[in-house]
Amino acid sequence: MNGVIDMRIEEHPILEKIEKGKLVSFELDGKVMSGYEDEPIAVALRAAGVMAHRHTSKYDKPRGIFCAIGRCTDCVMVVDGKPNVRTCVTPLKEGMKVQTQYGVSAKK
Amino acid sequence: MKRYELIVIGAGPAGLSAAIEAAKSGMEVIVFDENSRPGGQLFKQIHKFFGSKEHRAKVRGFKIGEELLEEAKKVKVKVVLSATVMGIFREKEITVMIDGEVNHFKADKIIVATGASENMVTFKGWTLPGVIGAGAAQTMMNLHGLRPGKKVLMLGSGNVGLVVSYQLKQAGCDVVAIIDAAPKIGGYGVHAAKVARLGVPFYLSNTIIEAQGEDCVNGVVIGEVDNKWNIIPGTEKHFDVDTICLAVGLSPMSQLLKAAGCDMEDSPKKGGLVPICDEYGETSIEGIFAAGDVSSIEEASSAMIEGRMAGAAAAKCAGYVEENSFIKRYHELEEALGQLRQGMFGPRSKGKDLKYTDEGIELSTSLLKNGYIDESEITNFPGVTINAKGIHPVIECTQNIPCNPCQDACINHCIKIGCNITSLPIVDENVKCTGCGMCVASCSGQAIFLVNETYEQGYATVTIPYEFLPLPKAGDMGIGLDRSGAEVCEVQVLEVRSAKPMDHTNLLTMKVPVDMAMKARFIKMKGAS
Numbered sequence: 001m002n003g004v005i006d007m008r009i010e011e012h013p014i015l016e017k018i019e020k021g022k023l024v025s026f027e028l029d030g031k032v033m034s035g036y037e038d039e040p041i042a043v044a045l046r047a048a049g050v051m052a053h054r055h056t057s058k059y060d061k062p063r064g065i066f067c068a069i070g071r072c073t074d075c076v077m078v079v080d081g082k083p084n085v086r087t088c089v090t091p092l093k094e095g096m097k098v099q100t101q102y103g104v105s106a107k108k
Numbered sequence: 109m110k111r112y113e114l115i116v117i118g119a120g121p122a123g124l125s126a127a128i129e130a131a132k133s134g135m136e137v138i139v140f141d142e143n144s145r146p147g148g149q150l151f152k153q154i155h156k157f158f159g160s161k162e163h164r165a166k167v168r169g170f171k172i173g174e175e176l177l178e179e180a181k182k183v184k185v186k187v188v189l190s191a192t193v194m195g196i197f198r199e200k201e202i203t204v205m206i207d208g209e210v211n212h213f214k215a216d217k218i219i220v221a222t223g224a225s226e227n228m229v230t231f232k233g234w235t236l237p238g239v240i241g242a243g244a245a246q247t248m249m250n251l252h253g254l255r256p257g258k259k260v261l262m263l264g265s266g267n268v269g270l271v272v273s274y275q276l277k278q279a280g281c282d283v284v285a286i287i288d289a290a291p292k293i294g295g296y297g298v299h300a301a302k303v304a305r306l307g308v309p310f311y312l313s314n315t316i317i318e319a320q321g322e323d324c325v326n327g328v329v330i331g332e333v334d335n336k337w338n339i340i341p342g343t344e345k346h347f348d349v350d351t352i353c354l355a356v357g358l359s360p361m362s363q364l365l366k367a368a369g370c371d372m373e374d375s376p377k378k379g380g381l382v383p384i385c386d387e388y389g390e391t392s393i394e395g396i397f398a399a400g401d402v403s404s405i406e407e408a409s410s411a412m413i414e415g416r417m418a419g420a421a422a423a424k425c426a427g428y429v430e431e432n433s434f435i436k437r438y439h440e441l442e443e444a445l446g447q448l449r450q451g452m453f454g455p456r457s458k459g460k461d462l463k464y465t466d467e468g469i470e471l472s473t474s475l476l477k478n479g480y481i482d483e484s485e486i487t488n489f490p491g492v493t494i495n496a497k498g499i500h501p502v503i504e505c506t507q508n509i510p511c512n513p514c515q516d517a518c519i520n521h522c523i524k525i526g527c528n529i530t531s532l533p534i535v536d537e538n539v540k541c542t543g544c545g546m547c548v549a550s551c552s553g554q555a556i557f558l559v560n561e562t563y564e565q566g567y568a569t570v571t572i573p574y575e576f577l578p579l580p581k582a583g584d585m586g587i588g589l590d591r592s593g594a595e596v597c598e599v600q601v602l603e604v605r606s607a608k609p610m611d612h613t614n615l616l617t618m619k620v621p622v623d624m625a626m627k628a629r630f631i632k633m634k635g636a637s
Contacts, residue, residue, distance in 0.1 A: 009253045013278050013577045014154045014168065014612045018253030043252045051237035051324035062323050064237025068244035070143070071225055074235075088247075089144065 007047045024094040029107075041087035041098060042068065042075050053077050053087060057103030078106040112138045114422055115202060115215035117193045117364065120148020121408045122400025122415035123221030124176045124185075129419030130219075131183040133428040138213070139185060140204055142192040147173040148223055150408060152246040154278075155271055156552035156611070158296075158511040160529055162444055163409045166513040166550050168611065170250075172408075196220075196368035200395060217395045217422040220365055221415060224358035224379065224401035229263070232318040238325025242272040242355035249279040257351025261328050262286040263316055264355030265479075267295035272355060273303045278575060284347045287311040287330055289337065292476035296453065297507045298553025304479035305630040307593030312477060317344060319352055328352055360402045365391060370398075377458055379405030388421035388438070389414060397422060406448075406455075413445040451508040451530035466508050467532060480591035481506060483626065490534040491523070491556075494626060499543040499560040499569070502626075503533045505553065517550035548573050549610035558617075561625045568625035569602060574616040579604055580633055588620050588628035597624045599631055 012018060021037030028050065035044025042065050045053070052062035053075045066074040070089035078099040079085040083106070087098070099106035116127045119141035131137045145151065153169020164172050180187065192205040200215045226241040233239070238257065242264065245256040260281050262273045265288035273283045286303065291313045293300045304310065313332050317339060320327035332343035359380040366372050370383040371392035383391040383398045390397050397418040400411035417438065424434040449455055452462050452471075464470055469489060474482035481504065486492050491503025501523065503514065508530040515525040515533065522539035525531050541558070548556045548571060558571035570588075580586065580601045588599040599618040606614045620628045 006258070007255045009249060009255060009279050011577055012253070013575045013579075015170075015250065015253075020253065039252055043248065043254050046248065046256070047254055053237070061235060062237055063235060064324065065240055065244060065248075067226065067241050068247040088244075091144075 007049075024092065026092060026094070026096040026098060028098045029100055035092045037093065038091040040068075041077070041079065041085075041090050041092050041096070043088075044092050045087065045098075052100065054101035055103075060102075077101045109201070109212045109214055111214045111216075112136055113215070113426055114138070114217045114219065115140065115200075115213060116219045116221060117202075118148065118221035118223055118400070118402075119143075119146040119187050119189070120221060120223050120400065120411070121150055121172070121176065122223070122402075122411040122418075123148070123219065124180055125412040125415030126219045126221060126397075126399050126419035126422070127185040127187075128176070128179050128183055129416045130423045130428075131180075131185045133420075133423040135423050135426060135428055137185050139180075139187045140191040140193050141187065141189055144190050146177060146187050146189060149243065149246075150176070152243070152250045153408065154250050154275060156613075157409055158407075158509060158552050159409050159448055160510075160512050161516070163413075163448060165511060166552055166611075169408060172412075176412075193364060196364055196396065216426055217397070219389075219397040219399055219415075219418045219422060220402055221398070221400045221411075221418075222361045222364060222402045224360050224405055226354070227357040227359055228354055229316075229356050231316045233321065233325070234319055236319050236321050236325050237323070238321065238350055239319055239352045239354065242268050242353045245272055245276060245351075245353050249275060255279050255281050256353075257281060257349070259284055259347075259349045260351040260353055261316075261330075261347055261349045262353045262355060264288060264357070265290070265293040265295060265300065265310065265312070266355060266357065267299055268358075269353075269355030270295040270299035270303060272353060273308060274299070274306075276353075277303065277306050277308070281351075283308045284349055285309050285311055285330075286479070287314040287316070289313065289315040289333055293479060296509055296553060297472070297475045297481070298505065298509070298555045300475065300479035301481065301504065301591060302554050305589055305591050305593050307589065307632075308479075310477075310479040311345070315339070316352065325350055325352055358401060358405050360405060362398075362402050365396070365398060365402070368393060368396065370396065375404075377455060378403070389418035390421060395422075395425065404455075410445060410448050413441050413448070417441050417445070447529045448510050451510050453507075453509060465506070465532060466528070466530065469532070472506055475506065478592065483591070486626070490532050493535050493537055494559075495561055496537060497562060498541070499558055500537070500541045501535055501547050502557045502559045503535060503547075503551075504555045504557070505533055505551075508532070509553070511552060513550040513552065514547045514556060517546040519544070519546075523547055543571075545571055545605060545615040546609070548615055549613040554613070557629065559625050561622060563619065566622055567619050568622045569617050569619055570625060570628050571615050571617040572630060574604070574614045574631070575612060579606070579614060580616060580631070584633065586618070586631040586633045588618065588624055589630040589632055590627045591629050593630070595632070596627050597621050599628060601631070
């Protein structure tokens with residue numbers, strides 16, 4: 001996947017190697033993707049080039065990461081069936097089922 | 109209901125410092141933080157801090173975070189993470205959400221150090237994925253090793269906007285521009301100069317008109333504003349970007365204190381709604397203290413001292429510290445804090461249109477407009493010496509900022525600041541420079557260069573601080589960039605020095621034509637973008 005190579009920082013001039021967990025797979029809307037265990041779900045998605053996490057209920061507008069520290073709730077998604085999960089502060093686990101949220105639920 | 113002698117809310121720089129100070133004197137302390145990691149925003153701060161030795165100057169923020177955690181552990185401070193404090197009630201009872209359950213705790217004293225949250229501005233398309241806070245960019249790249257985008261526009265030229273822009277470049281992102289609606293750069297000149305010489309342009313008196321894109325950002329339109337903040341027609345500019353970063357200030361997160369019934373004030377100077385505190389940080393409710401950004405937006409260095417003050421005061425009120433030793437400790441801290449608050453960016457100078465440095469030198473106007481000092485102004489400053497015989501430091505430090513590590517860096521003491529921490533450094537031309545470069549690496553503003561105009565016939569050398577990858581090697585050819593980032597000459601890398609005390613600030617020495625000795629300030633490696 002192109003996005004994975006482009007967005008990850010392999011070596012950093014100050015931080016050197018950034019420690020990562022093991023590579024795990026998860027699902028986004030039924031599609032299998034990969035990311036590193038315990039990194040925020042949002043980080044794995046961004047690395048894979050996914051920008052829209054949810055669509056607003058009234059105008060169906062896309063929303064994605066905004067604050068990345070769990071305050072703004074713009075990045076919430078349906079995770080393992082539970083809606084409104086803040087993906088920027090929720091650690092990624094093997095086999096997680098992540099769904100784009102429409103309003104307050106996944107697409108039926 | 110468990111009772112603690114001191115409950116600290118927030119495990120950032122202020123909260124941890126408060127907890128450590130109080131625990132050191134024997135108090136039983138617990139810290140609650142809603143995040144899953146302690147340290148607040150410190151672990152995203154990968155730049156070297158300003159100040160003096162006692163303020164941990166020239167140490168990178170995340171290292172200070174590690175040291176704080178170590179110290180907290182040593183004095184047995186208990187830190188509970190993923191614990192959201194929901195309210196402070198009468199008799200200092202607090203409710204904390206942990207694992208989906210509400211827990212009650214009671215404290216003799218409470219220190220609130222909840223920090224601040226980022227401000228935002230609205231414009232057409234501002235809700236699109238790809239518009240993020242500058243803090244989000246820092247979180248992604250410095251904590252999680254992820255570039256937030258490939259091409260980024262930064263809105264805001266305060267220290268956060270400048271520092272994050274530099275960090276974006278270090279992470280390998282392209283920063284297309286830094287813009288600000290204000291007519292001059294808000295942050296430290298040295299931070300601006302650091303990104304300007306990389307070739308990042310500044311557009312002041314400009315704001316975002318529109319973020320473009322359907323599903324996510326694919327462009328941005330900016331425009332110039334007049335003195336009433338209206339867009340001047342015909343000044344629109346378009347950039348292809350996938351990310352727009354907002355660095356438009358911080359607001360204190362003082363909701364808990366307000367809800368607790370503390371007397372509050374709305375203070376633009378302090379960043380918003382803040383509790384009214386006495387000199388020790390105690391609010392109008394006895395035994396409830398506030399420290400750090402929650403009581404006034406400042407630097408992390410100040411927050412740590414405020415935390416220490418509140419911790420010491422709480423310990424005194426609880427009877428753990430005698431009046432006399434408290435007063436002694438308080439004065440130490442007060443002096444350290446006073447130093448940090450000096451200079452042209454301190455609270456007393458906020459909003460003032462300064463024309464001169466404390467030494468009476470005319471401040472550079474080009475620096476505040478373009479992000480770099482015009483060559484014609486550079487020799488006005490006492491750290492800049494030219495045409496000295498042999499190698500010598502050129503210190504392009506032009507604003508009164510509380511910072512002095514350079515004066516201790518030189519073993520021969522050729523750099524002098526004196527007892528006033530905000531004074532501009534002076535180079536003593538009678539002391540021989542050994543060319544060791546420790547001053548270059550010690551300067552948190554990366555404003556010190558070593559220049560040798562008499563290197564060889566027709567050529568000079570310039571040694572620059574270099575914090576990028578891949579690290580060039582001796583013999584590599586590159587292009588010399590001037591302070592504005594414009595290409596000015598061919599250069600050859602003579603040497604790249606890295607050593608532990610330099611802490612990832614490598615010293616790159618390049619050979620330049622002699623007339624470029626006072627122009628070339630950065631290097632672009634051939635083949636790099």
